[in-house]
Amino acid sequence: xxxxxxxxxxxxxxxxxxxxxxxxxxxxxxxxxxxxxxxxxxxxxxxxxxxxxxxxxxxxxxxxxxxxxxxxxxxxxxxxxxxxxxxxxxxxxxxxxxxxxxxxxxxxxxxxxxxxxxxxxxxxxxxxxxxxxxxxxxxxxxxxxxxxxxxxxxxxxxxxxxxxxxxxxxxxxxxxxxxxxxxxxxxxxxxxxxxxxxxxxxxxxxxxxxxxxxxxxxxxxxxxxxxxxxxxxxxxxxxxxxxxxxxxxxxxxxxxxxxxxxxxxxxxxxxxxxxxxxxxxxxxxxxxxxxxxxxxxxxxxxxxxxxxxxxxxxxxxxxxxxxxxxxxxxxxxxxxxxxxxxxxxxxxxxxxxxxxxxxxxxxxxxxxxxxxxxxxxxxxxxxxxxxxxxxxxxxx
Ligand code: PLP
Numbered sequence: 001x002x003x004x005x006x007x008x009x010x011x012x013x014x015x016x017x018x019x020x021x022x023x024x025x026x027x028x029x030x031x032x033x034x035x036x037x038x039x040x041x042x043x044x045x046x047x048x049x050x051x052x053x054x055x056x057x058x059x060x061x062x063x064x065x066x067x068x069x070x071x072x073x074x075x076x077x078x079x080x081x082x083x084x085x086x087x088x089x090x091x092x093x094x095x096x097x098x099x100x101x102x103x104x105x106x107x108x109x110x111x112x113x114x115x116x117x118x119x120x121x122x123x124x125x126x127x128x129x130x131x132x133x134x135x136x137x138x139x140x141x142x143x144x145x146x147x148x149x150x151x152x153x154x155x156x157x158x159x160x161x162x163x164x165x166x167x168x169x170x171x172x173x174x175x176x177x178x179x180x181x182x183x184x185x186x187x188x189x190x191x192x193x194x195x196x197x198x199x200x201x202x203x204x205x206x207x208x209x210x211x212x213x214x215x216x217x218x219x220x221x222x223x224x225x226x227x228x229x230x231x232x233x234x235x236x237x238x239x240x241x242x243x244x245x246x247x248x249x250x251x252x253x254x255x256x257x258x259x260x261x262x263x264x265x266x267x268x269x270x271x272x273x274x275x276x277x278x279x280x281x282x283x284x285x286x287x288x289x290x291x292x293x294x295x296x297x298x299x300x301x302x303x304x305x306x307x308x309x310x311x312x313x314x315x316x317x318x319x320x321x322x323x324x325x326x327x328x329x330x331x332x333x334x335x336x337x338x339x340x341x342x343x344x345x346x347x348x349x350x351x352x353x354x355x356x357x358x359x360x361x362x363x364x365x366x367x368x369x370x371x372x373x374x375x376x377x378x379x380x381x382x383x384x385x386x387x388x389x390x391x392x393x394x395x396x
Contacts, residue, residue: 007133007134008134010133011130011133011134012130012363014126014127014130015126015359015360015362015363016037016038016039016126016359016363016371019037019347019357019358019359020035020037020038020357022351022357023035023037023351023357026351026357031355032355033351033355033356033357034355034356034357034376034380034383034384034387035357035376036356036357036358036372036373036374036376036381036384037357037358037359037371037373038373038375039175039324039325039373039375040238040239040242040244040375041239041242041244041294041324041375042375042376042377043242043294043297044242045241045242045243045246045279046241046242046283046286046290048282048286048287049241049243049279049280049282049283049286050279051282052278052279052281052282052286053246053275053276053278053279053282055278056274056275056278056279057275061274061275061278062274062275063274064270064271064274065271065272065274065277066271067262067265067266067270067271068094068095068096068258068262068265068271069094069095069096069250069271069272069277070096070274070277070278070281071091072277072278072281073096073248073277073278073280073281073284074091074094074096075091076280076281076284076285077089077094077096077250077252077284078090078091078094079284079285080284081233081252084208085219085221085222085233086219086222087219087221087222087228087233087252089252090255092255092258092259093252093253093254093255093258094250094251094252094258095250095251095258095261095262095265096248096249096250096271096272096277096280097248097249097250097251097261097265097269097272098247098248098249098269098272098273099236099238099247099248099249100204100206100234100235100236100238100249100250101127101249102247102249102265102269102272103234103236103249103250103251103261104127104128104131104202104204104234105131105134105135106251106261106264106265107167107202107232107234107251107253107257107261108131108132108134108135108137108167109134109135109261109264110257110260110261110263110264111166111167111200111257111260112132112135112136112137112166112167113136113166114136114137115136115137115138115164116136116137116138116164116165116166116167117137117138117139117140117162117164117165117166118132118137118138118139118140118165118166118167118168118169119140119142119157119160119161119165119167119168119169120132120139120140120141120142120169120365121141121142121143121144121150121151121152121156121169121170122141122142122143122144122150122364122365122366123144123150123174123176123177123327123361123364123365123366123369124141124169124171124364124365125171125174125175125176125204125364126363126364128169129141129365137166137167138164140160140162140165141365142156142157142160143365144156146318146329149177149179149318150174150177150179150318150327150366151179151181151185152170152189153185153188154185154188154189154191154192157189157192157193158192158195161192161196161199163198165196165198165199166198166199166200167199167200167201167202168189168193168199168200168201168202169202169204170189170201170202170203170204170220171203171204171206171207172186172203172204172205172207172217173207173208173210173211173213173217173320173321173322173323174207174323175206175207175323175325176323176325176327176359176361176364176366176369176371177318177320177323177325177327178302178319178320178321178322178323178324178325178326178327179318179320179321180211180213180217180321180322181218182213182215182218183215183218183223186218186220186223187218187223187224189201189220190220190223190224190227191224193224193227193230193231194224194226194227197230199230200230200231200232200257201220201227201230201231201232202231202232202234203219203220203231203232203233203234204234204235205219205233205234205235206234206235206236206238206239206240206249207239207322207323207324208235208240209239209240209291209294209295210239210240210294210295210298210322210323210324211295211321211322211323212295212299212302212321212322213321213322217322219233221233228254229254230254231253232251232252232253232257233251233252233253234249234250234251235249235250235252236248236249236250237249237279237280237283237284239323239324240283240291240294241280241283241290241291242294243276243279243280243283246273246276246279246280247272247273247276248272248273248276248277248279248280298322298324298374298375300378301324301374301376301377301378301381302319302320302324302326302374304374304378304381304382305317305326305372305374305381305385306318306319306320306326308381308382308385309326309328309372309385310328312385312388312389312392313332313333313336313392313396314330314332314333314335314336314392314396315328315329315330315332315333316328316329316332317329324373324374324375325371325372325373325374326371326372326374327361327366327369327370327371327372328369328370328372329368329369330343330346330361330368330369330370331368333346333392333396334346334368336395336396337349337395338395342360342362342367342368343360343361343362343367343368343369343370344360344362346360346370347359347360347370349391350370350388350391353391354384354387354388354390354391355387356384356387356388358370358371358372359371359373372384
């Protein structure tokens, strides 16, 4: 008997999680594998944050909280938005969820009617199209170019909008390219949104603190307050504070959208973990120097890895403005190895021949590329590069 719903059959499992699991499996089987697939910081959660969680447990904060988050955490998020992003939100405009992924899931289900279109520029975070599908929407994939630094242009956005467009998904700095929109670029996109009053825009800012671009990272609401009611800010503590396992993310948006998202959350997960919320409150209210230290480390690794990749035969890698991924063009490598026909097969080849796990570009909507995470030490990255170089030397 086949009891699985048709809709679920159309959804792909997360490709990035699949690679991490495959690498972990090989490691368990005793194979020497370097995993560059994971999308999480290798740092430990800072001590003062862990301490806040321990204190929360000891103080008995082990019960249900308000569905949309504790007043303390919502206050801390409002403070963060004002302090860092110069945007002002009220408590009824914030919903705390079990990770930014959950926030996006709630959002899509709260605003998408069957057949509504969601504009997703490539290369995209693997989950956007499948979450759109689960919410009953249609992904409208817009291909960006390497020449445009993999960024959606205002002209491309304007051309992609139809009467059925409901939402545009933006992610800056981007997973997987590390590219971030400049103020100018974001303003131009905001202008297009302004001229299309039926369109919402979600800005996935989860990598906001892992950013080393030349100008301060722009926020769409701060840049264009006229469209505030149609922007949904998505963010969380996972990447900034090395808190992926705690599962705390949030959305900030117009109260009507937040109320709809809260309704979905109230009938699915209820509140996010009470202890994690105490930890996230400490993350936002506590000392912020850990952010600078981690950013510095990521920047050094980025500089090393991008240069080292470009030294390898057939690999071309642009610099990123942030996040912790390198996203090189590997088409020449694919063409040069017999039996390897695309980025997916190259990823399997790298795992088997070099013992290095990377994620193919295809599930990000970017065939011909692979993603390497540099959320690991320079030593490990050097080892990975040496292994790839050795494996490639047979063919180049
Ligand atoms: N958005 C992007 C672009 C991501 O890369 C990730 C995690 O990989 C998330 C959202 C989800 O983050 P969280 O751990 O808060 O669910």
